[in-house]
């Protein structure tokens with residue numbers, strides 16, 4: 001189950017004089033769901049297109065189950081959901097899938113299965129013109145699921161979807177991964193990615209600056225935990241702020257930043273203040289803070 | 300082994316699109332209306348030449364075909380590649396195990412079939428009408444079949460030209476502009492330039508030896524020459540027996556047979572260089 005499906009080794013890609021991928025090394029084993037994050041223009045789509053063999057790379061190596069990108073063997077193993085794609089409006093969902101199945105050399109009756117799995121069984125024989133954005137995205141995903149790919153590359157699969165559709169979409173992705181497909185998801189939707197993927201890779205200006213689980217990334221980053229203290233009166237807030245080295249915010253509350261190790265000491269200190277403290281909220285660093293930390297927005 | 304089924308998969312989808320977009324209906328309608336109108340109008344003043352109605356009608360329809368078929372062909376094909384790129388579906392298509400030549404071949408199959416239907420119905424209706432008004436000979440029937448066959452060949456040439464410019468152009472607007480330019484050059488300007496050269500040269504070597512060959516090299520003129528030279532009476536009706544006589548009989552058919560292949564290979568080479 002843990003065989004490496006995708007292996008990128010020091011991948012380099014230039015656009016003119018600008019290097020858009022700098023020594024990117026990334027491995028995705030079968031059954032893993034890896035999120036690929038990064039600011040606009042970080043190189044996520046470029047990396048995905050390189051893996052697909054749609055664009056040549058200038059350095060490093062990519063292998064898909066041991067095959068070169070774009071080779072027939074690799075193309076048979078890989079499925080792709082492009083960033084923004086508009087299908088032929090005049091066709092029905094089933095007709096489009098039948099075409100893709102024909103291209104992939106898959107029997108026709110598999111298209112019904114794929115359509116049913118993404119919840120398009122009823123709309124299958126309507127023209128794509130009549131589909132909502134979410135339905136089009138599902139159709140794209142149905143196309144991904146044709147022929148049980150070894151590797152699925154999804155470029156912003158949930159952009160423009162409502163929360164329920166997003167949830168459904170991740171359920172489908174989970175099922176795909178459970179069957180052993182390695183899934184790489186480029187996304188900007190931090191919170192959902194945190195909950196729905198096993199690992200996070202962050203690109204910054206073409207360099208891979210993080211590649212680990214959320215918990216490990218948080219530990220490595222050493223980001224502060226924030227204690228938010230509610231006080232009974234504004235003058236006590238001033239005093240608590242002075243004593244704990246915190247900052248007073250909007251009148252009656254104080255924000256204290258501390259490390260993971262210093263958290264207990266700070267709490268102990270606060271509990272010693274007795275009735276002056278009305279309430280304490282503890283906020284661990286979220287994915288957004290992690291993302292800011294690793295993608296260099298803070299620097 | 301699997302290539303034919305992949306080509307067929309693309310062709311089927313492409314054919315459905317042409318049907319649903321009513322392209323097939325519109326193109327066939329245009330062919331029928333123009334072919335009928337032209338062959339009826341063209342046949343009015345020629346009673347004295349002693350040719351049957353169908354023959355005269357074929358001469359008119361040949362002239363119509365030279366203009367209309369390249370136009371229709373370019374209209375379906377100019378967005379074949381750049382349109383997919385615009386929609387973002389080209390990248391996806393290219394991740395499937397179909398070679399780029401297979402993708403173009405699939406589209407070409409559907410497009411050629413659609414053009415063939417439009418031409419056969421259009422010329423067929425007009426031909427039947429003309430035949431109904433006068434007597435028909437085996438000769439003129441053969442000429443009608445030749446007109447239909449060569450129309451498909453001419454259409455194939457310009458379909459492939461369309462794929463070529465669609466691969467070279469970076470946007471739909473550029474592709475449309477190039478299509479218009481291509482049509483103008485092959486169908487209008489080329490002949491004008493040759494005519495000017497002939498006028499300047501008078502009865503010199505150019506007019507006698509170079510001009511007929513140059514003319515045959517243009518697929519649109521090869522289409523015209525083949526149809527007109529093919530039947531003595533059609534050539535008489537079109538007043539073109541001069542040029543046709545100065546060339547060997549195989550010249551125009553060879554040109555029209557080679558051009559689709561050449562243009563398709565060029566289109567494939569250009570498509571290979573497209574980065575989605």
Ligand SMILES: Nc1ncnc2c1ncn2[C@@H]1O[C@H](COP(=O)(O)OP(=O)(O)OP(=O)(O)O)[C@@H](O)[C@H]1O
Pocket residue numbers: 015020038039040041042043044045046047
């Ligand atoms: N066809 C192209 N020609 C030239 N430069 C390009 C091309 N495509 C992308 N780039 C450049 O490559 C860099 C990376 O682009 P890429 O599309 O991979 O970013 P991304 O991480 O997918 O961004 P987004 O989140 O906005 O989708 C950008 O600087 C972009 O300008």
Ligand SMILES: [Mg+2]
Pocket residue numbers: 044045046083155
């Ligand atoms: Mg992108």
